[in-house]
Amino acid sequence: MSRRNILVTNALPYANGPIHLGHLLGYIQADIWVRFQRMQGNNCTYVCADDAHGTGIMLSAEKAGVSPEEFIDAVNQEHQRDFADFLVDFDIYHSTHSDENKTFSSLIYERCKASGHISQRSITQLYDPEKDLFLSDRFIKGQCPKCKTEDQYGDNCEVCSSTYNATDLINPRSTISGATPVEKESTHFFFKLPAFADFLNEWTRSGTLPTQVANKLAEWLDSGLQEWDISRDAPYFGFEIPGEPGKYFYVWLDAPIGYMASFQKLCESRDDLNFEDYWGVESNNELWHFIGKDIINFHALFWPAMLKTSNFRTPTGISVNGFLTVNGQKMSKSRGTFIMAETYKQHLNPEYLRYYFAGKLGSNPDDLDLNLEDFVQRVNSDVVGKVVNIASRCAGFINKGFEGKLSAEVSEPDLIADCQQTTTEIAELYEQREFSKAIRLIMSLADKANQYIADKTPWVLAKENPQALEVQNICSTGLNLFRLLIIYLKPVLPNLANQVEEFLNVSALQWQDAESLLLDHQINKFKPLMTRVESTKVDAMVEASKENLNTQENSSVDASDKVDSPLSNDPISDEIEFPDFAKVDLRIAKIVEANYVEGADKLLKITLDLGLNAAGEQQIRTVFSGIKSAYKPEQLNGMYTVLVANLKSRKMKFGVSEGMILAAGEGDDIYLLEPHKGAQAGLRIT
């Protein structure tokens, strides 16, 4: 198969605030597809930029006391850092406020004008006389003309959900200055979209879009397209329209053109890329846009029409993702589910999120729910418990018994072949952007690998003879299966794959490598590849997101990062009711014995006396506690402490633990709780 030339663009984030998990959904989706294409050996170029124009940015910069240019530069840095943290591998991350974009915006406008698709007429709009600014609906609030609710925006009422014109509001006011808006006329420029109705009817149904998206667009198409207002009056942060002083391109005119501008900028530094090859009307290369479902009309109506009339090629396809909900609800600042990329990164490994999203993403624009409990279980069970575990359970035998050498042949050719043959199906699913189906398939292979190892019980054979050829064969087979799984997962988990390449002592894995096996091959010592998600970290992230809400109000953004205290690192949990607390039965207990546990790194075995029960029997409990790093058994003997007495017993590797003793801290700094002198064993703590 010949190499495909693919250009992928990702929706441009608005340069008005930080990247959050909702943004990341779309970028991770595109990045997985891009990485897959590159692993296939295709030339896949991936571009993005900040969307840096508009009234919103102008006002934000003003509020921050800096110029718009300074403002968007700072945001651009942050955005690039966040995307890099989440392993989103753009070839270029540019800005719509660039020379290249100005050139293309003017060019496309001129071509639209030359083909007779630009009109102009005077419209009446509300105007802020104090601020000298035309007001869009967003910046006007007033009383709903229907239900009389106060504080509603200029286009629709959130309470009675009626729609109206801003001029219908009772007592309207500018949200910027508070002034009463006045009506004012101004000349605006329009793109004659109706002229493209036939073209768009055809184009939207030609396989470029998911059906659901085409259905939605039929709404505009069937009800008759309107001319699109593409100009804004000064003051506005954007590009001035050529030959029309005081008139600026509406931000959505130059935003998609930013895709071209970014690519052009990239071409200047790359010999292998040529602008015309990708954007010329004759181009046979692929052009894919990855966007969110909120900006469908801009990309699937205005954009192709503009490209068409200005003599550029139209996109090959548009991939649309839905919105992210957290725990089944809209992201909410007060619930702590409005999680910034940076906050997430401080607490959790970005690859967890990449895996979770991949496990739920399909090609349709359905919303995706990040259920935090499900997130923890899913990642732990699939990635750590199933996949990584295969390497972990095989590597020891190979390293110890065979000096890290894999056997010359595998013991189960059928199983391996089965796993190798699935490569086509998995590739097809990635290609179709059915990542969740691909992941399901890959995990079923991981299950087969674990079943195989459990069936062959190499540890039993190794007990008799650690150098038995059969042990080497079984574990080499296991590690070869593991390698295949990592190839399949590499688009989703690139960092993990890099670590595995190091461990297996191989060069960067490509899709084609699934055809070959590692035989008679020297591997390196196994190091833990990925640790489990700890739900305490997830809780801490949610808490930190709630705190952001408070600290964000203060302009000193950095202050919260500097505090290093137990409370700042691990904030107080959600409020509970008294009955919740009362369920926990805490008792004074006397430590009658403490012992080391053979083979345990962290645990001490502690025997506790709770005194006599109603029947006059001595209540003795055994508890395993992870305090070996801080206490010696002899220090504990005779000491009194606090026991969670009604905690369900838990079977552990070294025995059953019948409760939990209370201590603070971690690592070497663990502090066991001890009551004041005189407390009697069995007393309840209230």
Place this chain on the structure above:
RNA sequence: GGCUACGUAGCUCAGCUGGUUAGAGCGCAGCAUUCAUAAUGCUGAGGUCGGUAGUUCAAGUCUACCCGUAGCUACCA
């Protein structure tokens, strides 16, 4: 209000053009196991598919209405 989607086991999701006892993973329960980062294997219990009424020999799958959720509704991005 209009429009577009969505609503299937505790959780997250599959179910193609309607067709045998509705599937998976996780979680849960029991058993086995202890090579592995509390990790694995086996077995099992859980849904009548948001509701109502239809079409049909046959409906989770089609139609209508209703309820719930999300989004869009062209000068916010």
